[in-house]
Amino acid sequence: MANIATNGLKKKPLNLRRKTHLGEMLIQGLLFFSGIFSIFTTIGIVYELGKEALLFFQMPEVNLLQTLTSVEWKPHVGKFGIWPLVTSTLMTTVIAMSIAIPLGLSVSIYLSEYASPKMRTILKPILEVLAGIPTIVYGYFALMFMTPLLRSIFGNDVVQIYNTASAGLVMGILILPLITSMTEDSLSAVPRSLREAAYGMGATKLEVALQVVLPAALSGIAAAVIIGISRAIGETMIVAVAAGAGPNFTFNPFEGAETITGHIVRISGGDLAYDSIDYNSIFFLGLLLFSITLTLNIISQRIVRRFREVYE
Amino acid sequence: MKEKIAQPDYNVNIAGRNRTGTIWRWFFQVSTIFGIIALIALLLNIIDSSFGYVAYEAKVDPATLALNGVPLEEQSKEQLVALLQSKLSKGAFNKLDKDESFEKRSRANVFQIVNERIIKYEVVQVWDLWSSLTKSADIKATVAKDFPQADLKFISWLTADFITRPQSSEAITTGVRTAILGSLWTILFTILFAFPIGVGAAIYLEEYAIDNWLNRLIRTNINNLAGVPSIVYGILGLAIFVRTLEPLTSGEIFGLVDATTANGRTVLAAGLTLGLLVLPIIIINAQEAIRAVPQSLRKASYGIGATKWQTIWSHVLPNAMPGILTGTILAISRAIGETAPLVVVGASTAISFDPTSPFSKFTTLPIQIYQWTSRPQPEFRSVAAATILVLLILLLSLNASAVILRNRFSRRY
Numbered sequence: 001m002a003n004i005a006t007n008g009l010k011k012k013p014l015n016l017r018r019k020t021h022l023g024e025m026l027i028q029g030l031l032f033f034s035g036i037f038s039i040f041t042t043i044g045i046v047y048e049l050g051k052e053a054l055l056f057f058q059m060p061e062v063n064l065l066q067t068l069t070s071v072e073w074k075p076h077v078g079k080f081g082i083w084p085l086v087t088s089t090l091m092t093t094v095i096a097m098s099i100a101i102p103l104g105l106s107v108s109i110y111l112s113e114y115a116s117p118k119m120r121t122i123l124k125p126i127l128e129v130l131a132g133i134p135t136i137v138y139g140y141f142a143l144m145f146m147t148p149l150l151r152s153i154f155g156n157d158v159v160q161i162y163n164t165a166s167a168g169l170v171m172g173i174l175i176l177p178l179i180t181s182m183t184e185d186s187l188s189a190v191p192r193s194l195r196e197a198a199y200g201m202g203a204t205k206l207e208v209a210l211q212v213v214l215p216a217a218l219s220g221i222a223a224a225v226i227i228g229i230s231r232a233i234g235e236t237m238i239v240a241v242a243a244g245a246g247p248n249f250t251f252n253p254f255e256g257a258e259t260i261t262g263h264i265v266r267i268s269g270g271d272l273a274y275d276s277i278d279y280n281s282i283f284f285l286g287l288l289l290f291s292i293t294l295t296l297n298i299i300s301q302r303i304v305r306r307f308r309e310v311y312e
Numbered sequence: 313m314k315e316k317i318a319q320p321d322y323n324v325n326i327a328g329r330n331r332t333g334t335i336w337r338w339f340f341q342v343s344t345i346f347g348i349i350a351l352i353a354l355l356l357n358i359i360d361s362s363f364g365y366v367a368y369e370a371k372v373d374p375a376t377l378a379l380n381g382v383p384l385e386e387q388s389k390e391q392l393v394a395l396l397q398s399k400l401s402k403g404a405f406n407k408l409d410k411d412e413s414f415e416k417r418s419r420a421n422v423f424q425i426v427n428e429r430i431i432k433y434e435v436v437q438v439w440d441l442w443s444s445l446t447k448s449a450d451i452k453a454t455v456a457k458d459f460p461q462a463d464l465k466f467i468s469w470l471t472a473d474f475i476t477r478p479q480s481s482e483a484i485t486t487g488v489r490t491a492i493l494g495s496l497w498t499i500l501f502t503i504l505f506a507f508p509i510g511v512g513a514a515i516y517l518e519e520y521a522i523d524n525w526l527n528r529l530i531r532t533n534i535n536n537l538a539g540v541p542s543i544v545y546g547i548l549g550l551a552i553f554v555r556t557l558e559p560l561t562s563g564e565i566f567g568l569v570d571a572t573t574a575n576g577r578t579v580l581a582a583g584l585t586l587g588l589l590v591l592p593i594i595i596i597n598a599q600e601a602i603r604a605v606p607q608s609l610r611k612a613s614y615g616i617g618a619t620k621w622q623t624i625w626s627h628v629l630p631n632a633m634p635g636i637l638t639g640t641i642l643a644i645s646r647a648i649g650e651t652a653p654l655v656v657v658g659a660s661t662a663i664s665f666d667p668t669s670p671f672s673k674f675t676t677l678p679i680q681i682y683q684w685t686s687r688p689q690p691e692f693r694s695v696a697a698a699t700i701l702v703l704l705i706l707l708l709s710l711n712a713s714a715v716i717l718r719n720r721f722s723r724r725y
Contacts, residue, residue, distance in 0.1 A: 027621050028520060034512030035521065038534050038595070041588055045544060048551040106343035114340060123344060130351050132711065134649025136678045137354070137700050140685050144693060145357040173350045180347075206333035227539065234541025236652035237678075241685055261543050261652070268546075268656040274555060282656070286547040290540060297539040301532075 049290060052283030059277050073247040073263075075278055084249040085285070088164055088257035092239055093232040095168025095253060096175055100228055103172070104179030105221070111180070112187040113209045131177035139241030142170035147242060154254065162244030162256035171238050175228045182227065186220020187213055219307035223300040230296035234289055236261040260285050358704075361697035362469050364444040367455045367462040368484055371432035384426070389419040392426055399430050412665060420489075421664065424478055427485040435483050435691040436462050469698035478664045479675070483691035488699050490666060494579070494659075494674040495648055495706075497667045501583025502590060502647050507640060509587075510594030514636075517595070518602040519624055538592035546653030549585030554657055557581075563671030577658030580670040585657050586650060590643040597639020601632040634721035641714040645707050651678035677703045 057064055061078035070081025107127075111120055146166035151159045159165070190213050198212045214221070244256020245266055258266065264282045272279050377384045379391055387395075393414050397405055408414070408425065427433065436459050439451055444466060455464045477487025513534075521527040558576035559565045561584070605628050613623040629636075659679040667674050675683075677699060684696035 021619060021621075024619055024621050031512045031516035031520060034509045035516035035527075035530055037509050037513060038537055038591065039530060041537060041548075041591070042533055044552060045540070045548050048548055049544075052551065103343045103346060106340045107347055110340035110344050114337060115344075123348075126348055126351060130347065132645065132707065133354070134651070134678055134703065134707070136649070136651040136681050136685075137358070137704070140681065140693075140696060140700060141354045141357055143685060144361065144697075145353060173347075176347060176350075204329050204333045206336050207329070210336075230539060231541075234543065236541070236543045237682065240652070240655075241682065261541065264543055264547070265652055265655050268550070268658070269661075272550075272658075282547060283551070286544050290544050293539060293541055293544075294536060297536055301535065 045290060049283050049287040052280050053287045055275075056277070056280035056284040059280065061277060071249040075267075075281065080281065082288070084247040085258065085260045085263055087249060087251065088243065088247070089233055089259040089261070091164045091251065091253060091257070092168040092171060092235075092243060092259055093229060095165060096171035096232045096235075097225070097229060099169060099172025100175040100179050100232075101225060104176050104183060104224070104228070107176070107180045108183035108187055109209050109214070112184050113205065113213065127177040127180055130173070131181070135174060135235060135237040136241070138170050138174050139237045139239075142166045142238055142242035146170050150254070159254040160244070160256050162242060163254045164239075164243050164257050164259075165253035167239045167241075167243040168253065170242070171232055171235055174235065174238065175231055178231060179224045179228045182224035183217070183221050186217040186224070189220070190216045219303050222307075223304045226296050226300040226303070230293045230300070233296075234261065234293050236265055240265040260289055358697045358700050360440045360442055361694050362701055363441040363467070364694070365439040365448075365451050365464060365466050366435055366484070366691065366694075367437045367459055367464045368433050368435045369459070369462045371434070372430055374431050377426075377430070385423075389417075389422050392419070392422045396422070396426060396429070404429070420476070421478055424480050424485065424664065428480050428482060433482050433484045435689070438691045438694055440694075469694045470701050474698055475702065478666070479662070479680070480664060481662070483689065483695050486695060488677065488680060488702055490663060491675050491677045491680040491699070492702070493666050494679075495676040497579045497670070497672070498582045498586060498654075498674060498676055499644055499647060501580055501670060502586040503640070503644065505584055505587035506591045506594055506643070510591050510640075510643075511598050511636060513591075513595045514598030514602055515624060515629075518599055519620070519628070534592050534595050538596065542589055542650055543652040543656060545585055545589040546656030548588065549581060549653060549657045553581035553584045561671070563669070568669075568671055575673075577660070577673065578671045579667050579674045582654050582657050582659065582674060582676075583670075585653050586647040589650065589653060590647050593643040593646060594640055597642065598632070598636045601635025601639065602628060604635060605631045634717055638714045638718045641710055641717070645710045645714075648676075648707060648710070649678055649703065651682050654679055655682065677706070 056062060057067075062080050067080050067082050069083075070079060071083045072079040072081045073084050111123060115123065143162075143166070146169055147159070147161060147163065150163070150166055150169075151161075194212055194216060195208050198208045203212070239259045239262040243259060243262055245262070246256065246258055247263065248255060248257040250257055264285050267278050267282055272282075374384050377395065379387055379395075382391075384392075396408070400408075414422065437455075439447075444451065452464060455462055474487050475492065476489050477485065479488070479490045480486045513530075517527065517531065521530070553561050554576035558574055561576040561578050561581040562574035563569050563578070563580075564574040609627050609631065610623055613627045618626070654676060659675050660673045661675060661679065661683045663673055663675055665672075681696050681699050681703065684692040684699065687693075
């Protein structure tokens with residue numbers, strides 16, 4: 001065949017076997033390296049944080065039992081009880097979520113069930129703008145707007161200048177667009193036929209939204225809430241600016257209290273000496289943060305995979 | 313059982329159900345409006361602090377420093393240096409010269425030093441825009457009574473001068489030039505690092521990766537990395553880029569600095585840290601863009617005998633590029649706004665020199681906002697507000713370019 005086709009110009013028959021291109025293999029190797037790079041990042045995080053956290057616990061001032069039980073975190077006198085940092089983190093998170101969950105659900109139900117397409121094209125960019133503002137700007141907002149507002153409502157002697165309430169409230173506004181967009185996605189994924197069927201049975205719009213669409217999208221909503229919590233725990237700049245400096249074991253939202261992230265930022269501002277106890281302690285706190293948020297993210301992914309209703 | 317069928321448990325009270333519906337609908341709308349109000353309040357709050365009256369005193373009246381009728385602002389660098397030499401003590405002058413020789417300093421920098429060391433503007437009080445507009449007479453009376461020496465001026469804290477001036481320790485003469493340049497330098501290295509690796513990873517995952525445990529692990533891992541708090545990346549950057557790779561990030565292996573003074577807290581370390589942070593975002597966006605390129609294009613390319621890489625390079629990538637670039641711009645705007653990781657990596661807060669190389673110390677816009685917001689003096693809150701405006705304008709123009717890119721080059725198949 002080949003002889004006929006090439007009219008005798010080519011002696012050898014055309015080789016149709018797959019050739020190995022050296023360049024192609026090199027490129028594939030490079031691409032594979034890029035792909036696997038993210039695994040190195042994770043290994044790097046776990047290794048570095050784990051290593052320095054272990055060093056932290058080998059310091060003579062620190063012991064694990066004290067860290068897990070004590071309610072005093074005072075590095076300068078060698079007291080490293082994790083609880084004041086944890087409780088303030090929980091407090092800001094709870095305050096943030098108590099704003100973000102009801103508002104986020106309401107806004108997403110309004111966007112997906114009630115709003116006209118025109119309304120949606122106006123509202124969605126506004127939410128995107130809210131989501132795109134750097135967190136340090138929210139920190140400024142918390143300190144310069146929310147704190148004076150709270151102080152004028154509850155009184156200057158009740159509300160301290162730095163307090164977890166204003167940080168938490170503003171964090172709620174920060175997380176609102178995140179929860180809204182994730183929830184809205186899962187609400188719009190609920191097929192029209194379900195709504196039509198409910199309308200056909202004589203349900204009102206609210207009943208369709210709350211009793212048909214919402215339960216059908218529950219897995220997506222749960223995932224959104226968990227991602228929101230994870231984001232709130234890891235949020236740094238708002239609490240660093242507005243929640244106050246200095247660990248404080250308190251459940252009063254109007255008092256200043258430093259969160260895990262806020263403590264890391266304050267300690268590491270300026271030149272932190274390597275291998276000092278402060279240096280090692282931020283790795284321990286970072287490991288704690290990383291484990292909590294990773295667990296939450298994995299739970300959220302599991303929920304989506306396990307409980308998602310798949311419609312045809 | 314029969315009774316239940318006879319008396320269905322649905323509520324036939326249509327009017328009541330509709331009323332409930334209206335109330336809830338109202339609640340949903342109010343929540344939405346709350347979101348809008350929050351955004352407006354945030355913007356107004358920033359604008360409110362960026363403009364307004366300021367009362368300030370100068371230790372030395374700048375008018376007395378005019379040289380042969382040439383006002384201070386128009387004097388040359390040499391004249392300003394001469395002025396510094398005559399007004400400052402010898403030790404102080406030599407110390408400045410030692411920090412960075414006067415020959416190398418820019419005129420703006422020298423002018424800044426004149427402001428700081430000789431004129432010494434001092435803000436005595438600031439007012440926000442709202443009270444400046446409504447209580448103008450009161451403010452003037454207060455200043456005339458309490459601070460007879462002070463000048464009262466209605467100013468915008470955000471001016472062209474504010475953007476081009478280097479940083480200084482006084483609110484009224486400070487600027488964000490150092491911070492803007494620091495942000496740009498940092499982002500440059502973030503892009504150089506994260507863009508090739510991010511796009512490479514996306515190509516690998518979409519075009520080459522078969523469905524095995526390793527590739528599934530890579531995918532899950534990227535999704536998990538996207539959810540890691542930014543401060544954890546800062547800690548990682550501190551451990552790896554600042555400490556372990558200090559010879560590289562301080563420029564020591566290139567012979568640029570002494571091993572004894574080498575410090576890894578540089579532009580390069582910050583850029584690489586932010587690169588790790590935005591890598592998952594770039595990968596996820598690039599994957600989506602590559603997935604959107606139709607299979608028919610690839611088939612056609614293979615059909616005429618192209619190799620896999622030729623197909624990707626000449627057909628898949630050009631078609632996916634607008635999507636990839638849009639995703640990258642969004643990642644960059646995330647990186648520009650990041651504060652926490654850079655604080656941990658070790659941004660310097662008080663430097664007045666422009667960054668000139670990857671191995672310079674640096675500060676960025678968000679770092680300056682953080683630093684100025686944390687100061688007790690109210691005038692620095694106004695400076696912070698003006699810096700926020702600069703940052704927001706920068707982000708807005710980045711996002712606008714992403715939208716334009718998406719609309720201009722988006723193709724539908």
